[in-house]
Amino acid sequence: MSERPFRIDAGDTSVECDPDQKMLDAFLRAGVWIPNSCNQGTCGTCKVRISTGTVDTPPPLDTVLSHTEQEQGFVLSCQSVPTSNLEIDSVTVDSSARHHVLRDISGTVGSIRQVADDTLTVTVMLDEPLEFTAGQYVELSIPGTGATRPYSMANPPGQDGELEFHIRRQPGGAATDGWIFDGMTVGEPVAMTGPWGDFCFTPDDPDLGLILLAGGTGLAPLKSIATAALELDPEREIHVYHGVRFESDLYDVEHWQTLAANHPGVNYTPCLSRGQWSGRTGYVGDAVIADLPSCKGFSAYLCGPPAMVEAGVKALKRRRMSPRRIHREKYTPAIQLSPV
The missing domain is CATH 3.40.50.80 (Nucleotide-binding domain of ferredoxin-NADP reductase (FNR) module)
Known part of the structure; x- marks a missing residue:
């Protein structure tokens, strides 16, 4: 496999994508917005149509991408890794204030508090501020596994230095039973990626x-x-x-x-x-x-x-x-x- 980045052309927009990098990740890190929600391949929000080139992608659920869409060249950008240079349908470069550049984030656990049966509030003190829009989430990296899990921020944007998460135990969950509810300690380092998602607060008409x-x-x-x-x-x-x-x-x-x-x-x-x-x-x-x-x-x-x-x-x-x-x-x- 080539070690050089592949180029993805989308109309007047181009981004570079590493050989092991998901397309959606490459676009968002370059500041090019593609609608996205689950980042797990289950919602179809991030689908794009490839006109030229090839990707490595797992078979999608029929309920997410129909057979007709797959035959037309549609793939899920959150699950697809380029194996060549690509041309896809144009994407809109959106400079809206609610869209932010995706990046890696680090911090330490500030507090862990049980607030209900099988539910914790966890705060993370960030090494540097994170810009996001109310409603978005980050993916927390589960130590020692290479896996991630998404959790929404409960605090509003602008509270520099701290994120708040509400976490409910999932029986057998790699993040909850395997880490957060069993071993997470105040002061331990946390690695994250974000912000993700298009579940974003839009001010709308103030009379609404x-x-x-x-x-x-x-x-x-x-x-x-x-x-x-x-x-x-x-x-x-x-x-x-x-x-x-x-x-x-x-x-x-x-x-x-x-x-x-x-x-x-x-x-x-x-x-x-x-x-x-x-x-x-x-x-x-x-x-x-x-x-x-x-x-x-x-x-x-x-x-x-x-x-x-x-x-x-x-x-x-x-x-x-x-x-x-x-x-x-x-x-x-x-x-x-x-x-x-």
């Missing part, structure tokens, strides 16, 4: 309210988004719904209650899908339908398990929210080859 629907640790990027939105407009109307199974799975309750007390436009509603308690029960999508007769004056961000996200989208559409204002991020266990 926000509806934030979270399942489990899908609350993390929504915490970042809510904080960023309130920094721009402390009076903004924001409805936060956090769905978990049992009361023992709830966390950050005091944070949201304090936020609601300090900002009259913020409403926080935790919902339990199982078990009994004094608060709301059922699913977050049903709670939205019960509480809001119309969602026409809002935009929404949803993050959590796929079933919760899809049900939430249906609820928002039922309440007449425009599809273009619905932003979503699905979390599934890494052992199923998708974001944690």
Whole structure:
């Protein structure tokens, strides 16, 4: 195999890609934005069409790239490594402030705190600041394995020197059972790559309210988004719904209650899908339908398990929210080859 970088031409844009480097990684490190979400080959967001050249790529799922698309030359840039110079369909060079150059990051564990059953809040003190947009994630490198796992930032951009992550244990998970819940210590070094993802807070019309629907640790990027939105407009109307199974799975309750007390436009509603308690029960999508007769004056961000996200989208559409204002991020266990 050649040790020289391959060239990828995309219209008026060209980047160099090392022989063992994924195409998406090369583009983002060069400051050329390609839409991306899971970075695991399960969502299809980063697909591009190759007109000339060859790549090494694992067989994609039929649900991600159809046989017709594969015959037309489409590949997943997050999974494909060039084996020759390439020409692909043009990409848009987007200089938007919400898109940032991908880079390697280092830091040390600042704190580890159990906040709910099988859920930790971990902070990492960075060696140098990281520019990102609220809603994005980084990939943490699992020591001694060569593997990575994606975790969303829960803190807003601009807090130089520290990142906050909400991490739920995945039984048998290489990152959680193999490291974070079993052996991670305060002060140990952490290697990361980021920022990734197009689940990004967009300021939109300041007159629009926000509806934030979270399942489990899908609350993390929504915490970042809510904080960023309130920094721009402390009076903004924001409805936060956090769905978990049992009361023992709830966390950050005091944070949201304090936020609601300090900002009259913020409403926080935790919902339990199982078990009994004094608060709301059922699913977050049903709670939205019960509480809001119309969602026409809002935009929404949803993050959590796929079933919760899809049900939430249906609820928002039922309440007449425009599809273009619905932003979503699905979390599934890494052992199923998708974001944690």
